[in-house]
Amino acid sequence: KGQTTLRIVVVGAGYVGLVSGACLAALGHEVTVVDRDVARVAALRDGIIPIHEPGLDVLVAAQAAAGRLAFSTELSASVPGAEAVFLCVGTPPRPEDGHADMRHVMEAAAEVGRSLDGFTAIVVKSTVPVGTGEEIEARLQALGRPAAFAVVSNPEFLREGAAIDDFMRPDRIVVGTQDARALALMEAIYRPLTEAGAPLVATSRRGAEMIKYAANCFLALKITYINEIANLCEEVGADVEDVARGIGLDPRIGERFLKAGPGFGGSCFPKDMLALMKTAQDHGVPLRSVETAVAVNDARKGEMVRKIIRAAGGSVAGKTIAILGLTFKAGTDDMRSAASLVILPQLMRHGARLRAHDPAGMAQAAPLLPGVAMAPSAMDALAGADLAVILTEWPDFAALDWRAAAATMAAPVLVDLRNLLDPAHARACGLAYHSIGRPL
Numbered sequence: 431k432g433q434t435t436l437r438i439v440v441v442g443a444g445y446v447g448l449v450s451g452a453c454l455a456a457l458g459h460e461v462t463v464v465d466r467d468v469a470r471v472a473a474l475r476d477g478i479i480p481i482h483e484p485g486l487d488v489l490v491a492a493q494a495a496a497g498r499l500a501f502s503t504e505l506s507a508s509v510p511g512a513e514a515v516f517l518c519v520g521t522p523p524r525p526e527d528g529h530a531d532m533r534h535v536m537e538a539a540a541e542v543g544r545s546l547d548g549f550t551a552i553v554v555k556s557t558v559p560v561g562t563g564e565e566i567e568a569r570l571q572a573l574g575r576p577a578a579f580a581v582v583s584n585p586e587f588l589r590e591g592a593a594i595d596d597f598m599r600p601d602r603i604v605v606g607t608q609d610a611r612a613l614a615l616m617e618a619i620y621r622p623l624t625e626a627g628a629p630l631v632a633t634s635r636r637g638a639e640m641i642k643y644a645a646n647c648f649l650a651l652k653i654t655y656i657n658e659i660a661n662l663c664e665e666v667g668a669d670v671e672d673v674a675r676g677i678g679l680d681p682r683i684g685e686r687f688l689k690a691g692p693g694f695g696g697s698c699f700p701k702d703m704l705a706l707m708k709t710a711q712d713h714g715v716p717l718r719s720v721e722t723a724v725a726v727n728d729a730r731k732g733e734m735v736r737k738i739i740r741a742a743g744g745s746v747a748g749k750t751i752a753i754l755g756l757t758f759k760a761g762t763d764d765m766r767s768a769a770s771l772v773i774l775p776q777l778m779r780h781g782a783r784l785r786a787h788d789p790a791g792m793a794q795a796a797p798l799l800p801g802v803a804m805a806p807s808a809m810d811a812l813a814g815a816d817l818a819v820i821l822t823e824w825p826d827f828a829a830l831d832w833r834a835a836a837a838t839m840a841a842p843v844l845v846d847l848r849n850l851l852d853p854a855h856a857r858a859c860g861l862a863y864h865s866i867g868r869p870l
């Protein structure tokens with residue numbers, strides 16, 4: 431259907447860069463993913479994927495075998511001949527003030543700028559503060575650019591664990607640019623997806639930059655809201671799962687992201703909320719709803735600890751607690767801003783001995799959680815434990831033989847902070863079962 435093959439460079443072989451690079455190749459483009467980490471690029475060339483993302487290894491292998499996906503450490507050598515360069519480098523929060531650290535973005539942009547040989551779209555996929563597109567453009571112009579270019583904002587909305595599907599079947603594609611040539615190029619890049627029905631939202635660059643933050647902060651507000659409603663449900667004797675369904679069927683609210691839990695974490699929501707709060711404060715229009723959600727979410731970890739202590743009969747001192755799940759959510763090995771990083775040290779301070787199991791995150795978690803014993807299986811963690819806590823919604827934990835598990839525990843008490851089990855089933859298995867926002 432008139433599909434054009436474009437030459438694309440992706441800068442950064444991290445989470446976003448690898449997924450975007452492999453998926454852009456799958457759309458039929460010729461993609462080079464560039465990273466300055468020599469070992470990482472060597473591993474990728476051998477088909478070793480440095481991150482845990484379902485399906486990514488197979489996709490990378492297939493696209494590399496088809497000759498559409500290559501890896502390189504040489505950015506300046508890769509840029510000439512490319513029609514678009516996607517910047518997918520990290521923007522971690524600066525420890526001093528929480529502002530997004532733009533160093534990697536600016537360095538990559540400058541190197542790209544020096545290597546341009548014909549009209550090129552410089553596409554910012556990294557999550558960057560509003561106004562960054564303009565700043566990159568100004569800096570490149572100051573370099574005395576060798577060729578014409580346009581800086582485009584094209585935020586990503588990938589969820590870890592579902593990233594390939596999110597890329598290939600997006601709810602929307604957001605493209606921020608006022609440059610007609612760049613817009614046409616972006617439309618050509620994404621044509622297979624828009625032909626399959628994905629809407630393309632063309633807006634200003636600042637509009638696109640805002641959309642990314644506004645979306646993540648809204649989702650975090652939604653989770654925070656249902657978590658507070660869950661607290662209230664516990665007091666009034668209602669079931670938060672029913673409430674979530676009952677409000678979520680209203681399309682103005684929507685059913686998704688209404689799952690109560692131990693509070694949101696991950697590499698995006700906490701960081702993006704801080705960054706948008708900062709921007710808002712700097713402009714004199716503080717985002718009080720977002721500020722409140724951050725505070726409520728922070729306090730929630732302590733509430734979860736108190737809930738666990740109550741379930742243990744008032745004290746966890748000297749008790750062995752089995753912790754099921756360490757990562758910030760299921761389907762990933764990512765520990766960034768995971769609730770476990772706050773909850774587990776607090777439990778240990780209260781004198782608990784912890785034995786944890788996570789299907790994917792133990793290698794990442796071990797150095798971050800000194801004093802926590804890692805168990806080779808959930809059953810190993812549970813055997814002889816005085817209490818168990820489900821912290822991450824891994825399906826493996828729902829599928830566990832809980833009758834057998836209850837029998838191996840010293841006391842069959844389960845605190846399910848993800849409402850993963852059906853309460854009636856849990857009780858039938860002999861567990862004293864505690865969950866979030868559901869009647870005891």
Ligand code: UGA
Binds near residue numbers: 646653689759
């Ligand atoms: C999030 C967004 O969902 C993506 O759209 C966005 O592209 C990405 O950030 C990003 O900015 O890069 P992600 O951080 O992978 O994706 O994880 P989510 O699935 O959004 O979960 C975030 C946190 O909220 C997790 O701790 C999760 O357990 C929690 N959560 C999520 C809930 O407690 N309840 C819910 O109903 C949903």
